[in-house]
Amino acid sequence: MLTIPLTAFITLVIILLIANLSSGEKKIEHKIERLYASDDPQFLRSMGLLLGPPVIGGNRFEMLLNGDRIFPSMLEGIRSARETITFETFIYWSGEIGEQIAHALADKAREGVAVHVLLDWVGSSKMDKRYLDELRNAGAEVIQYHKPHWTGLGRMNDRTHRKLLVIDGQIGFTGGVGIAPEWTGHAQDEKHWRDTHFRVAGPVVGHMQAVFMDNWVKATGNVLHGAGYFPHVEPQGDGLAHMFSSSPSGGSDDMQLMYLMAITAATHSIHLASAYFVPDKLTINAIVEAAKRGVKVQIITPGKRIDTHTVREASRACRGDLLKAGVEIFEYQPTMFHCKLLVVDEYLVSVGSTNFDSRSFKLNDEANLNIYDRDFAKQQTATFADDIMKSQRITLEAWKHRPLTEKLLEKCVSLLDRQL
Numbered sequence: 001m002l003t004i005p006l007t008a009f010i011t012l013v014i015i016l017l018i019a020n021l022s023s024g025e026k027k028i029e030h031k032i033e034r035l036y037a038s039d040d041p042q043f044l045r046s047m048g049l050l051l052g053p054p055v056i057g058g059n060r061f062e063m064l065l066n067g068d069r070i071f072p073s074m075l076e077g078i079r080s081a082r083e084t085i086t087f088e089t090f091i092y093w094s095g096e097i098g099e100q101i102a103h104a105l106a107d108k109a110r111e112g113v114a115v116h117v118l119l120d121w122v123g124s125s126k127m128d129k130r131y132l133d134e135l136r137n138a139g140a141e142v143i144q145y146h147k148p149h150w151t152g153l154g155r156m157n158d159r160t161h162r163k164l165l166v167i168d169g170q171i172g173f174t175g176g177v178g179i180a181p182e183w184t185g186h187a188q189d190e191k192h193w194r195d196t197h198f199r200v201a202g203p204v205v206g207h208m209q210a211v212f213m214d215n216w217v218k219a220t221g222n223v224l225h226g227a228g229y230f231p232h233v234e235p236q237g238d239g240l241a242h243m244f245s246s247s248p249s250g251g252s253d254d255m256q257l258m259y260l261m262a263i264t265a266a267t268h269s270i271h272l273a274s275a276y277f278v279p280d281k282l283t284i285n286a287i288v289e290a291a292k293r294g295v296k297v298q299i300i301t302p303g304k305r306i307d308t309h310t311v312r313e314a315s316r317a318c319r320g321d322l323l324k325a326g327v328e329i330f331e332y333q334p335t336m337f338h339c340k341l342l343v344v345d346e347y348l349v350s351v352g353s354t355n356f357d358s359r360s361f362k363l364n365d366e367a368n369l370n371i372y373d374r375d376f377a378k379q380q381t382a383t384f385a386d387d388i389m390k391s392q393r394i395t396l397e398a399w400k401h402r403p404l405t406e407k408l409l410e411k412c413v414s415l416l417d418r419q420l
Contacts, residue, residue, distance in 0.1 A: 027362065028253050028260070031285060038265040038345040044240070044372060047348075051258055051370075052244035053210070058235030059202030061376055065383065067184040070177050070197040071097055077167045077199070078104045083228040085115045086212045088164045090123035090353070091178025094131075098179050102131035106138035114228065115140035118215055120160045121147040123178070143219045158248045161364040163197075163353045164212050169231045172200040172208040174243075174352050174369050176275065176340045187335050190305050194387070195338040198351050200369065201236040207243035211367045214245060240372040243352075247365040255354045255368065256361040259283065262344045266290050270297045271384045273341040274356035277301040278314045283356075284321055291325040300339070300387055303331035311357070316399070316406070323396040330391035343384065346377040 036042040048054040064070040078085060078101070085108060092098060109115040117135060119127070121144040135142050145160045165173040175197030177183050185192035200208065209229055217223055246254040263270060263286045270290060277299065279287070291297050299322075306312050319329055342350040352368030354360045371377075 028256060028282065031282065031289075032260045032264045034264045034289075036265060037267045038262070038347050039267070040265075043261075043265050047258070047261060047370065048242055050261070051242070051254055053207045053242045055240050055242045055370075055372060056203050056207070057238065057240050058233075059200060059204045059239040059241050059371075060237030061239055061241070061371055061373070062199040063379060063383070064175070064197045064199060066186045066195060067097070067177070067192070068186045070175075070195070071100075071184065073199055074165060074173055074197075075100060075104055077165065077171050077173065078108060080171075081108050081113045081167045083113060083168050084166075084224075085113055085168075086118075086164070086166045086209060086216070086224075086229070087116070088118040088160060088162050088212050088215060089179060090120045090159065090161045090163065091180055092119050092124040092131075093126040093178070093180035094128040095181040095184075097181065097184050098127065098131060101179055102134055105140055106134045109135065109138040109140040114224075116216065116224065117142045118145055118160065118212070118219060119143070120145045122159055123161075126180075141220075143216075145215065145219055159364050160215055161353045161360065162211065162215070162245070162367040164208055164367060166205060166209045166212060169209050169227075169229050170201065170205055170233055172205040174198055174200070174208065174367065176338050176353065182336070183338075190335045193336040193338045194332065194334070196341065196351070196383070198369065200241070202239070202241075203233045203235070204241040204243060204369070205233060206230055207241075208367075208369070211243055211245045214247070215365060239376065241369060243367060243369045245365070245367040246354075246361075248363055253361070255366050256283065258350065258368065258370070259342065259356070260286050262342060262348055262350065263287055263290050266295045266344045268295060268345045269343075269381075270295055271341070271343040271381055272297070272299045272356065273337070273339040273384060273387065274299070274301055275336075275338045275340060276308070276311045276315070276355040276357045276359075278311060278357040279318060280358060280361075284318060287327060288321055288325040291322075291327050297322075297327040298330070298384070298388070299327060300330045300332055300337060300384070300391055302337040303333050303392060305332075305334070305336050307336055313406075316402070319394065319399055323394070323399055329394045330388055331394060332387060332391045334390055337387070339387070341380060341384070343377050343380050346381055347374055348372055349377050349380050
């Protein structure tokens with residue numbers, strides 16, 4: 001017979017598990033009706049009004065391909081700062097690039113630049129504590145998001161997966177990159193990952209700053225504002241864009257809503273690159289319907305070189321209906337494929353931290369930049385085509401005849417879909 005203290009302990013554990021495994025909000029359960037195409041002005045209007053900040057013009061975007069281009073640009077941005085730096089990321093591990101960024105941020109803090117760093121506690125668990133000490137001793141404000149505390153035990157599964165760097169409120173960086181040796185180089189071997197990041201200039205950087213402030217206020221209670229953080233920004237180009245976010249504490253379905261709206265509006269093509277591709281039934285159905293109405297759908301995911309094999313097994317388990325509908329699925333071969341990209345009709349480009357899985361859609365704090373620019377979209381699809389050249393296509397026949405052991409393993413792993 002259980003004692004009262006043991007019963008109370010078991011009850012507490014169950015309550016904490018439920019709290020951590022649930023987003024706390026009612027999820028999207030019904031398909032989105034196709035009322036307009038991506039080239040209809042209503043598409044842009046709906047995306048802007050439903051997902052957060054309205055779409056804003058005057059922006060310029062630069063694609064940074066792999067670490068050899070990503071990190072020099074980020075370091076140049078940090079060293080150019082005059083007033084403020086805000087930086088939020090999930091992965092920050094030890095290694096040369098982590099040390100370089102820590103030194104650069106500390107140098108700016110010593111110069112009097114206001115430096116604010118928000119690191120996910122889980123994602124930065126492999127970070128050398130010397131970096132934290134250096135930053136804090138230099139005067140930077142460093143917070144580890146959802147560090148274990150008895151008051152937040154029900155939020156331990158809520159991680160910030162956002163990747164944002166904003167310089168003086170005028171230059172922004174976002175995409176898929178983490179701060180670790182795996183992201184350095186140019187994807188030249190299996191120890192150096194394939195990823196893309198983006199440098200942004202223009203008024204939409206204010207949206208990026210606002211997304212950073214969302215979690216900064218949650219973590220610190222301190223509101224950073226004023227011209228140092230939100231300056232007037234002159235147009236830097238003619239690109240249309242907006243940055244929006246999602247979080248289990250509010251708007252947890254926004255990312256999935258964006259993907260569903262974009263897929264439903266697609267008329268000609270969908271190019272999707274996802275490091276972790278484990279869609280739920282609702283999203284699979286939306287992709288299948290798009291393929292059935294003639295949309296060419298191509299998806300790139302990691303192959304055998306992946307950091308989380310459980311995700312790959314779950315991903316393969318859900319491919320049947322997609323392959324039957326004619327969706328082209330490719331597995332990247334040379335190294336881990338960590339890109340996160342959606343291009344619809346060579347018009348909408350969505351980039352940021354979001355993976356195509358339930359963890360990103362329901363549990364993580366995520367942020368995506370949506371760009372509406374045909375020239376930029378064509379640049380992305382050209383890079384996508386280059387990645388396909390290094391990938392292996394998965395056919396329906398091959399999927400059907402994969403080994404029985406793989407099928408059984410996939411079936412077991414798919415039970416964890418909501419946590420992947």
